[in-house]
Amino acid sequence: MSKKQEDTIRSKSPKSPLPIQEDLLTEKEFLEQYRSSDYEKPSVTVDIALFTVDEEASGNHRKNEEKKLKLLLMRREHHPFKERWALPGSFVGMEEDLEDAARRIMKEKTAVPTAYLDQLYAWGEKERDPRLRIISVSYLALLRQGCLSLPGDKASLCWFDIDMKRLSNSSSHTDRGEEIRQVDVLCFTCEKNSFEVHVETRIILEEGIVRRSMHILKDEYLAFDHAKIIAHALQRLRQRIEYDNIAFCLMPEEFTLTQLQQVYELILDQKLLKANFRRKIASMVEETDNYKKDAAHRPSRLYRFVNRFS
Amino acid sequence: MSKKQEDTIRSKSPKSPLPIQEDLLTEKEFLEQYRSSDYEKPSVTVDIALFTVDEEASGNHRKNEEKKLKLLLMRREHHPFKERWALPGSFVGMEEDLEDAARRIMKEKTAVPTAYLDQLYAWGEKERDPRLRIISVSYLALLRQGCLSLPGDKASLCWFDIDMKRLSNSSSHTDRGEEIRQVDVLCFTCEKNSFEVHVETRIILEEGIVRRSMHILKDEYLAFDHAKIIAHALQRLRQRIEYDNIAFCLMPEEFTLTQLQQVYELILDQKLLKANFRRKIASMVEETDNYKKDAAHRPSRLYRFVNRFS
DNA sequence: TCAAAAGTGTTAGTATTACACCCATGT
DNA sequence: ACATGGGTGTAATACTAACACTTTTGA
Numbered sequence: 001m002s003k004k005q006e007d008t009i010r011s012k013s014p015k016s017p018l019p020i021q022e023d024l025l026t027e028k029e030f031l032e033q034y035r036s037s038d039y040e041k042p043s044v045t046v047d048i049a050l051f052t053v054d055e056e057a058s059g060n061h062r063k064n065e066e067k068k069l070k071l072l073l074m075r076r077e078h079h080p081f082k083e084r085w086a087l088p089g090s091f092v093g094m095e096e097d098l099e100d101a102a103r104r105i106m107k108e109k110t111a112v113p114t115a116y117l118d119q120l121y122a123w124g125e126k127e128r129d130p131r132l133r134i135i136s137v138s139y140l141a142l143l144r145q146g147c148l149s150l151p152g153d154k155a156s157l158c159w160f161d162i163d164m165k166r167l168s169n170s171s172s173h174t175d176r177g178e179e180i181r182q183v184d185v186l187c188f189t190c191e192k193n194s195f196e197v198h199v200e201t202r203i204i205l206e207e208g209i210v211r212r213s214m215h216i217l218k219d220e221y222l223a224f225d226h227a228k229i230i231a232h233a234l235q236r237l238r239q240r241i242e243y244d245n246i247a248f249c250l251m252p253e254e255f256t257l258t259q260l261q262q263v264y265e266l267i268l269d270q271k272l273l274k275a276n277f278r279r280k281i282a283s284m285v286e287e288t289d290n291y292k293k294d295a296a297h298r299p300s301r302l303y304r305f306v307n308r309f310s
Numbered sequence: 311m312s313k314k315q316e317d318t319i320r321s322k323s324p325k326s327p328l329p330i331q332e333d334l335l336t337e338k339e340f341l342e343q344y345r346s347s348d349y350e351k352p353s354v355t356v357d358i359a360l361f362t363v364d365e366e367a368s369g370n371h372r373k374n375e376e377k378k379l380k381l382l383l384m385r386r387e388h389h390p391f392k393e394r395w396a397l398p399g400s401f402v403g404m405e406e407d408l409e410d411a412a413r414r415i416m417k418e419k420t421a422v423p424t425a426y427l428d429q430l431y432a433w434g435e436k437e438r439d440p441r442l443r444i445i446s447v448s449y450l451a452l453l454r455q456g457c458l459s460l461p462g463d464k465a466s467l468c469w470f471d472i473d474m475k476r477l478s479n480s481s482s483h484t485d486r487g488e489e490i491r492q493v494d495v496l497c498f499t500c501e502k503n504s505f506e507v508h509v510e511t512r513i514i515l516e517e518g519i520v521r522r523s524m525h526i527l528k529d530e531y532l533a534f535d536h537a538k539i540i541a542h543a544l545q546r547l548r549q550r551i552e553y554d555n556i557a558f559c560l561m562p563e564e565f566t567l568t569q570l571q572q573v574y575e576l577i578l579d580q581k582l583l584k585a586n587f588r589r590k591i592a593s594m595v596e597e598t599d600n601y602k603k604d605a606a607h608r609p610s611r612l613y614r615f616v617n618r619f620s
Numbered sequence: 621t622c623a624a625a626a627g628t629g630t631t632a633g634t635a636t637t638a639c640a641c642c643c644a645t646g647t
Numbered sequence: 648a649c650a651t652g653g654g655t656g657t658a659a660t661a662c663t664a665a666c667a668c669t670t671t672t673g674a
Contacts, residue, residue, distance in 0.1 A: 039353070040404050041351045041352070041353050041354065041404075042404065043351050044351065044354060044445055060650095060651090062645095062646080062647080062650060062651050062652080063651070064651085064652070091349070092434070092445075094350050094351075095436060097434055097436050098432060098433075098434025098435070098445065101434075113518070114519065115518055115519055116519075116520050118522070119431060119432060121429060122429060122432040122447045123408075124407055124408025124409065124447065125408070126404075126405060126406060126407050133404055135408065135447075137432045137445075171619065178618065178619065203619055205619075207423075208423070208425055208454065208563075209423055209424065209425055210426050210559060211427075212428070246520075249518075249520060253518075256653085257653085257654090258653075273637075273638070273639085274652095274653085274655095275639090275656080276638080278654080278655090279635090279636090280635095280636090295645080295652080296645065296650080296651070296652090297644070298643065298644035298645050298651085298652065298653045298654080299644075300652080300653055300654085301653085301654090308488065309488065309513055309515075371674080372623055372624050372673080372674080373624070373625085374624085374625070566626090567626090568625075583664070583665070584625095585627085585628070585629080585664095585665090586664065586665080588627080588628090589663090590662095590663090605624080605625080605672080605673080606624070606625090606672065606673040606674055607623075607625040607626070607671070607673075608624085608626045608627080608670065608671035609626080609671075609672070610626055611626085611627090
């Protein structure tokens, strides 16, 4: 193969040759000659890890409601992975931006506007779909609390309670380098179903080269590599709540500071001290004149967000 | 279109119909019937923002060498964007993982092993390539200092000095929400060329919905949306050097603490105080018994990394 | 002797952590 | 009265930023 050919259209991959001789073409001629259907291509899908927070009444009237972190999953009706649970997704249309595809899916699956939508990762292992080569671009999406409702006809959709806990965290030094392995357990629960998945995150340093990878250790209920995507989404959620203050995308317009703290605790999966938490978020919220006063204890003031991005 | 058809293979996009009737098929039958070439698909490329650090002797023997952050660009020989500079990239082969494609490109363009390779973002605006629909998955890659050499035949490749400075940073409150606009200036310099590009990052909050986007304000020298990719890569580099300690991927095996500080200063684009910097990184390095003693001042001890991931 | 950089110490201010305490409400 | 959560204060500690100073080398 000539050098000239190799550099055609950036450089080409060995398996999808681009047999175009384009030297000395004008841009117009080039475009006319270029035929995109000449080459084999992977398919591209968008998959969405959609989270929200839900309040469930606790039996006791004195006690506060309990909060749950929720993830939307879809039961697959067809092969492959028939009957397993998958993230809502879709192929990307030729005439829509990647992000438009994500918003389209959100509209199809939910009744309310998406508060937050951010790209997570492009999953491109060649064996991740047994049918054909599919690259999936995953998104992290958040709905405000109290937006659990779904369009009525989507029987296969289900909101799962989800939580992720670190099962083990080992780091070892070998003669050739260092290695960290973290195993996370993800628990999924809804009315009829409850299951558990184990995902390992590896960071390996060998001869000065860093490699990071994720592996599914145990999963009999989720489709494709969606266990990895979900674990990755939860890890991102934890980062973003600390550095980028995305908690406000999960909160209603007005809220109590305890409700806000509960959301932090849910996502970080750890208890926080009230006084310290309030000092930490003080500059991001402002008082309203409203109170939440139905419970059998001192009414709590409602707050709203200000300076979300500072 | 029937509901049944719509749900075929997750759900489909409106523009690339999947006319398969797969009810009641076994997985094997399904795979035989499924023909991936039946649908129009976007092309997928991988583009790499490859950085390294270079030391250039300062005229004065007393003074230390000057450090530069380097980015590898490739002059396009063909339309579109002929003569402009682009990130090295390639189409993704049908039989290679996304990350394999990235490693393949690295091998083609560089003579030394990549110390660090991490996915940045999947760029999917439908007009980003004037020829056809191309989705580009970009990677951030780092080479160790002293690895500037390229395979001899790649005349179109060039290492540019690069630096990014914040030009403006405005936040405004409107009646409908908040808005932050940050303009960054990227300066590119190599022997024969020198140019400047302006990229704006917007974070807009409107009616409880957050949108983040990047826009090219001024660019006559880079191809496609690569100015955005490069700005994004530099932003990521800044985050990662603070939280994930990726500086060590740019350093040689042994180095002086001043060299390490210079790398931090290059990437963060700000001066740091020596004493404070040393306390901060103290737990990540350990002394060796070697010294760098060629210069006309007190010789400095060489260190190496330990606990890179803590 | 001097320029240049290596390397260390001190202090003030700020942020983080853990804990203790009082307040307001409906039952 | 009391269970429950709302709300605040304090003290110990750790971290950070800024600056000043001493040491070592080759020219």
